[in-house]
Amino acid sequence: MSPEIGHFALVLGLALALVQSVVPIWGSRRGDNALMATAPPVALGQFAFVALAFATLTHAYLVSDFSVENVFMNSHSTKPLIYKISGVWGNHEGSMVLWVLILTLFSALVALFGRNLPLTLKANVLAVQGWITAAFLLFILKTSNPFARITPAPMEGRDLNPLLQDVGLAIHPPLLYLGYVGFSMSFAFAVAALIDGKLDAAWARWVRPWTLVAWIFLTAGISMGSYWAYYELGWGGWWFWDPVENASLMPWLAGTALLHSAIVMEKREALKVWTVLLAILTFSLSLLGTFLVRSGVLTSVHAFAVDPERGVFILAILVAFIGGSLALYAWRAPTLKQGGLFAPVSREGALVLNNLFLTAACAAVLVGTLYPLALETLTGAKISVGPPFFNWTFGPLMVPLMIAMVFGPFLAWKRGDLVAVTQRLTLAFAAAILATLVAYAVSTGGPVMAPLFIGLAFYVIVGALLDIAERVQLFRAPAATSLARARGLPRSAWGAAIAHAGVGVMLLGIVGETAYKQETIVQMRPGDSVSVAGWDITLQGLVPVQGPNYRDLVARLTVREGGVDAGTLAPAKRVYTARAMPTTEAALKTRGVSQLYVSPGDAGTDGSIALRFFYKPMVLLIWIGTLVMMLGGALSLSDRRLRVGAPKPSARRAAAAVQPAE
Template sequence: MSPEIGHYALVLALALALIQSVVPIWGAKQADAVLMGTAGPVALGQFAFVALAFAVLTQAYLVSDFSVENVFLNSHSAKPLIYRISGVWGNHEGSMLLWVLILALFSALVAAFGRNLPLSLKANVLAVQSWITVAFLLFILKTSNPFTRLSPAPFEGRDLNPLLQDPGLAIHPPLLYVGYVGFSMSFAFAVAALIDGKIDAAWARWVRPWALTAWMFLTAGISMGSFWAYYELGWGGWWFWDPVENASLMPWLAGTALLHSAIVMEKREALKVWTVLLAILTFSLSLLGTFLVRSGVLTSVHAFAVDPERGVFILAILVVFIGGSLALYAWRAPMLKQGGIFAPVSREGALVLNNLFLTAACAAVFVGTLYPLALEALTGAKISVGPPFFNWTFGPLMVPLLVVMVFGPFLAWKRGDLYGVAQRLTWALGLGVAAMLAAYATTSGGPVLAPVVIGLACYIIAGSLIEVAERIQLFRAPAATVWSRAKGLPRSAWGTAFAHAGVGVMLIGIVGETAYRQELIVQVRPGQTVSIAGYDLTFEGLFPEEGPNYRDVVARLQVGEGGVPAGVLNPAKRVFTARNMPTTEAALKTRGVSQLYVSPGDPAEDGSIALRLFYKPMVLLIWIGTLFMVFGGMLSLSDRRLRVGAPKPAARRAVAIEAAE
């Protein structure tokens, strides 16, 4: 397919987006069902044209059409197939096209499956969503056209950034973008509701599936990015408080608060104003992340663009959407009726406290990330805010949040019994204390508070399990009754338990990796053996290897454990021939949930090489915990109660019988 087809498809998508952004909302204002009904078909057509443009760009990468500038700059004919595909979004222009594709996909999903939505709300939601699409389609067509031609066409491409030629980077950006863009639906629902002036429990239930979907994908995307940085960048860390890492963490924190706030609104019709504000702020933080990555204000391994024109354009988008939505909120929010009243000690109170800590933590990350940029813009002074700031501001806010997180599900709505909940959590507290004492007894070195945090993590996991055990009457009722209650327990309850337990599992991994890891930097010669954490590593020498588009110098290490051979590790220094850019390929050996990590330095002329060795106890629990969280989100999303207005099977049968008669 000709790249010009992709360009024209984007122009046609822009035309449909302009129609979708005006006609349905005018129809809602005039109560004209025909005009409101145009939103659905137009949204589907818009998605079809954007999908066509994305397919055209993908084909250009697959066939190595170097007459397309974007393909020339980011591909190579010798590149493996998976990286030709991932190269489509491994650059600024292609990633923005993926961004808009996901945006159009969410609109199409609302158009196709939003049959239970009131017609006016659906029309307004799709119109607001289309406003965002118009802005980003204009941005692509004006500053970031992925279909620009080169004449004459080069014979060969410059290849993709070597750091991005990794399976993790093939998966990480799409997951992250679905999370970022998914929160646009919450934003669209919030703005549409403010336009209508009507927000109730049904609105919260309509918002929750979209917010939960975005949260799940954002969680998975952040986790995948963390794991990629851990094994690919060669420095052995899983989080560095990089500004662009923080840009993904902020909407995740706000989105987590939004999910919990929506629960209160759905159950008790309380926190309406707060829930709407969180929906606006969460997507606003997603837009902020887009600005940080693409404006050139930051230098990062995550950054795509350094063109000031692009930065100004995205800044204008931020001002319009964030400023406009907050102005609408300031105008309409006072008119919204408040919901039910609740006591401070209640499930609502616990969720409010949860929200306060999450938003305070988000504010701390926001200040630490943007303060250096603001200071440089105002005074020209350059400062950096490093991990110590975030550790000492973010960490203390998380501890009380984690304690409250366990209590919340046990408290009753409207008014709870704090003493009764404490009694029910006695076993969880006891297990936490036992885990803390066991950690003190079995570990040496490390921060003195590390065993306390391990105890807290075990308390969280046990509390999550006890909450489910009590609801199904485990050990208190006959097995048949327990099984029946377990099957009848709402999936959202199972999802909450898995997600909360996942936080505890992740916390154990974080403590194990940061507090008890061992590190050794050595220069080794062939035949030399070094030891770390009970492992003996014998360096056999350096061996050159050839890849499809790179050359490796592999350091081969025989690994022994207790005098018994335990495998081979092959860390390497890799040079990609097209860009002549070196990368570090770390080697990992897994034992249970712990890992031996070897990162090589540059080889010396005498055949020796510098090695950085790590032993990372329980490190894999970090990402296993996030998988638990995502799985919990999937269980909650599958809960029938989130499908508003879906009739029960019995009701459907009754309707069918009546129609037949």
């Protein structure tokens, strides 16, 4: 498959994107249904051409076509098949094609499954998507052509960055991009509604499933990236507040706020202006993350260091879409009717509080991420904003958020009774107190506040379970009645409770890993032993191993627990032959939800090797918690009310609505 086919497909995709960005919105302004109806087939055609370009680039990697510069710079003939495939998006040019492929995929999904959308709204949404697609296709063709040729073709490639040759890379970027790009749908719906000047509860119900899809995938992408960095980089941590990590966290926080705000808008037609602003800001933060990764302003294992031209081009896209949408918002927002009023102590009030803490946390991360860059640009001074800043600004905002998160589902709409809700949460408070006391009793070290956070985690988990128990009248009604109520409970209610419980599970893992981890660093020779958290570990020897495109020096370790053989570990120092670049391959041993983590250092001339041992209590609960959150999101997404969109009024109600009042 010739690379020129892929390049030509991108050009045709750009042409269709320009058609999609102009014709449907022109039709909506003129009230011409025929022009608006062009949007779906054009969106499908655009997706087909971008998919063809992506398939062409993938084929070039599979056959090791080193006449393509992108393949030469990021592949090698001896590289395993899975890394040839993942190498397609393991570089700037290929990742941008994947970015646009996912963007056109969402447009195609709206074209195929948006039959319940009003024709004008659907046309405007696809037109906005067309604007975004056209901008990024132009960026690819102008500055980041993935099909550029080399003449004469080299015999061998330079190989992919060794840090990226891991199964995690095959999973992490596509999931992350599905989240990043998925929020373009929320943005498109917001801009389309502002163009049309119509914003109501039906709009909130239409936008929620797309936002939820993006939120689920972004949660999965962040979680997978965290676990990948944890086991691949050999440093033993799971989150470093790296600027590029923060770039993915910010749209997640804003997207979470958007999900909760959309609920208020759907149920009470309140927070209209705020919800639209959140939809704009969430995707704007996704664009900001794209700029940070690809502008060259950051140096990170995650970032692509590229030439300034690309950074300036993406910055122009950033200014155009963020500035344009905010200008449209400033023009249209004053004309939007406000919804119903509600008391501060109500479910709406709890969701507003949720939004305030989430947006404040997002702002704290944004300031900590951009301030060093802005300072260096303006003054030339270089400073580092590290974990202490984020821990002391982000953490305190999460504590009241989690406390309020449990109260929200128990409060009534419009006006709630705080005292009554507190009484209904007695069991959650009791579980928190008991967990705190037990943690204080059994802990042998760690921060004095750690047991309080363990209590908070149990409060969140039990509170989420109590929400379901209250809804089904568990132990207050006959078992058959409770079972029938559980079956009839909307899946969105189950999903919200499960997702909230997942937050508590994740918090439990964070506290266990950060407060009670143990670390031991030793220089070992064959036959030496060390004890870590009840495990007796013996170094048997150092063994060289030849891989397909690398060489390993493996430390063979035997593990015994209570005098009984508990298996082996094989951490390694790895060198990739093409780039002569060393990496660290950590070894993990799991006990329940805790892990023994072994990271090798450099080998000595006397046959010894430095080994770094970590014992990480409850660390797996961090990622189990995110999986539970994703399960909750998936259950909510499967709720029929979200899948079918806003219900259409019955014929009788529609007729009554148009009859003049007597």
